Each structure stands twice: as C-alpha cells, then as structure tokens.
Amino acid sequence: MVQSFANPTRFLRLADRLTPWAAGATAILMAVGLYLALIRAPQDYQQGETVRIMFVHVPAAWMALMVYSFMALAHGTAIVFRHPLADLAAKAAAPAGSCFTFLALATGSLWGRPMWGTWWQWGDARLTSMFVLFLLYLGYLAVWQAVSDPIRAGRIAAIVAIVGFINVPIVKFSVDWWSTLHQPASVFRMGGPTIHPSLLVPLGVMAAAYAMFFLTLWLAAMKAEILERRIHQMQIAEAGRA
Amino acid sequence: MMERGERAIFSGLNFGAAAGELVALTGPNGAGKTTLLRLIAGLVRPQAGTVELEGGDEDRTIGQQAHMIGHQHGIKPALTVEENLRFWKDFLGGETVQGRLEGLGLEALRDFPAGVLSAGQRRRLSLARLLVAQRPIWLLDEPTTGLDQRSLGLLSEHMRGHLQEGGIIIAATHGALGLKPTAVIALGEAA
C-alpha cells in the first residue's frame, strides 16, 4: 500500500481528500477533549486545578516521541526500500514534532513549579532526555537547512534521525530505571493503566485530538514540500531551455 | 614584478593600453594572467613596479574605475537573476538594469532563482555586471569559457561597443575573442 503512494501526484490527490477529514476530526476531538479535561474531569485531591495541565502535557510528550519514531521509520524506509517520498515524510514531520516537544517541556515546567517547587531539574533522567530530544529535533532541522543538495541532506538527516532514535526508549523507560523527580509511568505500563477512567478518558481523547492535529499539519507540510520540489524541477528545466 | 610564494611569476613587464584599445594576455595555465589582472585591479600589490592611469578620475583608485570578471561568479543562488543584477547596480553605482539582461540573452530567466542557472548562464550573468557597472576599464579573465556561439557573439558586440566609447579592455584568454586585439602580451614564455 505504501508503494502506491510513491507517486507524488497520487499522494497529493490523496492528501487533498484526506485533509478536510483530518481537520474536522481534530476540531471535534479537541473540543470534546478540552471539555472533558477542563470541565468534567475531577480535581486532584493534592494538586487541585493544576492537574489539568496533564491533559495538555502528556499527549504532547507522547506525540513528541511518536513523531520522532515516525521520522526514524520513514528514513529507514527510504534507505531500505528507496521509497522516493519517505525522506520528505520525515522532513515534513519534524517541525510539528519539535513543537510538540517544546510544548511538553514548557507545560511540564509550568506544572512542575507548583508540584516540585522548581522550574527545571537537571538531575531527573526524563527531563534531561526530553531536552536531548528537543536538541535532536533542532539538529535534524538544521541539517535540512544547512545542506544545499536535497538528496545529500536527506542522507545526513537520516543518520541524525536513526542514531538519535536511541533516545526514545531512554525517555520512555527513564522513569522506570531512575526514580528521581518525574512521576513513574501510569498509562503505558506492563500491568495496564493505573489512573482512574475519569482521567484516562479525557487523556485518550486529547491524545487522539493531538494525533489528528499532527496528521493535518503533516499532510499540509507534505503538500508544500512536494510542490516546492516540483517548482524547483520545473525551473531547472525551464532554465535549461532558455 | 610579482612573486607568489618563493617564485617570481613575472618581472620586467612593461606595457600600456590607451582608450579604445584591447590588450590580450596569452600564455599557458599558471603563467600569471590572472595575477596580472588582479594586480591591475588593485587586489594584489606588486613587489616592484607600478600601475598608472593617465586621465580618468583623480579621486578614485584604478580598482574603482575598473571592473574585473574573474573565474568566480559572485552570484547569490537564493536571490533571483534580476535581484542579483540590481544589487550590483545599486552597489557599484551603475545607471540602470534596463536592457542589461537582454544584452546577454538572459531576459527569460529574470525572475528565476539564480541557483537554477547552468554554468554558462551564470557566466553570462556575471558578464552582465560589466554592462551594469559602467566602468571604463574592463579586466576579463577568460571570458569566453562556457559560452555558446550565440553568447560569444553577444559578448564580442558588447566589447566592440565598449571600445568604441573609449573604454579599455585587458583580457586574458586561451582562444579567440572575436575582435582583433591591439596588442598581445604573452606571459610565461622564455625566462
């Protein structure tokens, strides 16, 4: 199925058809999710209202990790299957992924201040590894900008994505391996989620909303990249004829 | 006299060029043609000897009254062809960009980013700078490289026009320029 998307024109048609649905789904899920998170979900007996930051922070962190994994997978596909759009798929995903990471770091810091008494703590493994993830995203974007030849840029970016992927499991398991500041895993763990459904449901809806949001952004970015490449090729051809 | 490293490139060189004259520099690679041109442009200083200009503008250096087209093109790939030329006109104090692109057959590429140009087209764009800079002395380092027949013709025409207006051209070249030079200086021959 993925092979059928190798044709940029067909991909553009698919993207055009898919985008309104993705955008609509984003709007609905976001509305429902925010309602559940801000109105319906109960207060935390310790933290009060500030616990609601969780509904913005946690899905953002999930997306930060998922997008990076997607990027590493896309580059892997580019290398193994020589899929022509795979490099581009990763490039299109990176800006959104870095924003999710920044959002997770910022909201986490805001949440941590009333809870832990500090904006930031370097000794905590999860905070540090998420910060490293943010730097990896920045480095990845820098490669695409710095290298002028798109093919070569794709190869070097692939190295950053694939080698940097080792950080993703570190982030995930950091709270299990080291117990410092950040709380341990309560959703994706071996025994199943430990948080109450009244919190789990809004969390899930927000996560789905974020995922749809990412899909919308990614489709738009892919379209922009494909068209940009096409314009460039047309200009070269035109200049050759002049 | 000019040295590079420990080696004297040329010495005892003595020649002049008057208004409307074309001086051709010939010689094998490494003979010092580029160095001589850069010397006249004021980019390098000779160990001994001088470059003098009679007439012309007293307040400006020779380098500011000459324009050199070297091997590199000085084009920013991110800007369009017209933006590149317009910058040089504004910076070097030329009159107008009108018609300059047409003069070297580049009008169709006006709004294209300069990065998509072929090597020959880049050569033509850097040569278009001559038309924009409007300096009396032209220093050309192998201007015919990478040009096709039609462009060679255009270049010869512009060179002829420049000489007729009283300009001076000093050109380093391997091949024919399409014009008969007033003098030919052969560098790099018997020591």
Added chain:
Amino acid sequence: MKPIAALIRRDLGVALRQGSSLGTAIGFFLAVVMLLPIGLGPDQALLQRIAPGALWIALLLSVLLSADRIFLDDYDDGSLELLASGPLSFELVTLTKACVHWLTAGLPLAVIAPILGFLVNIGPDQVLPLAAAMIMGSLGISLLAALGAAVTVGLRRGGMMVSLLILPLYVPVMIFGVAASTPQTIMAGSGVSSLMILAALSLAALVMVPIAASAALRAYMQ
C-alpha cells in the same frame, strides 16, 4: 548611502531565504547550557550562584561559533573582491556585514539568553540585570565574532582557531558583563558603571574591528 542600503538588503534577503544561523546558534546555546549543570551536579544553590557567568559563557561561544558565515559565503563565490571594488571603503563594507549579523543573530540571542536562564536556576531578580548587560554588550560580542570570522575565512580548521584568537578578546567583555549582571553590584552602584564600560567596549569595537577585519580579508584575497 545607497550602496550601504543595497548591501543590507542583499544580506537580509539571503538570510531570509537561505536561512540565517540563528536557529543553530540557539541549539548550540541550549546544548552548552545543558552540559554545565550536568557536570556541576544537582546543587541548585550552586547553580544559581554561577548562573550569570554560565549564561555569558554560553552566549559568547554561541555567537562566536555561528559567526563564520558572515564572510564565508562571499569569499567562496567571489563577491568579496567585487565588494572591495565598489565606492564604499572596504572597512565600511565589513562593518555593514557585521552589523547585519548582529541584528539577525547576536541581538536576538542576547534577548533570548536571559529568558532561558531558568534552565540554570537563575534567580528571578537576576534576569533583568542580565538582560540589560547582555544587550548592551551584544554589539561588541558580534563585532569581535565578525573579526574572528574575517581572520579565519580561508582556513579549513577555522572553528578552533577562531576560539583561540577571539576568546582572549572577550575577557574584558565577560568581566564587565558578569559584574553588571549580578544584583549585588547593581545595588552597590557599580553595576551601572559596568554597563557603561560595556557600551564603551562596544563602541571601541565599532571602530577597531572594521579596520582589522578588512585588513585580514584583504590578506586572504591576495
């Protein structure tokens, strides 16, 4: 006036379309800031004491190492020689290019750096003095970085050399910058005089750097 405006417009245009080095400089800044507390340990009180100095070090290094682009592009494609043959003095050309770099990289970094101070547990009353000092010193920092870029433009191992050459010149900037950044000195009154000295250093650089940088670039063009 027109040639200067044209040069500014061109450099800004290229920076806008091709991308300036600001993003990479910010990333580098974050990476340096990350290493310091990891190396020094979790003592938050210690971090707060060294926060101004640490941020200054990170700022200086980020500006210095992102500055090599100032002249490299023009040196590589031959524009530099053409810029030297225009009606402007070459000193004015180098000054203009250095100032454009300050506007697009040095100044934004000096504004962002104090805000990121929370990563090294900066005290809330330290942020504003730090910001004032960094912005006041940012022109001098950018100009010296431009000097470093000019002096190493034709070298392959430029990065290390430029640090060796320019970091000593940063010492006075650093001394007065940190002195102006700590609230104790502000209250004692010497903070303002440090700011004035920073301004004086920037103005001195404004005069000296173009002369030195254009001499260095001419040497490379020989």
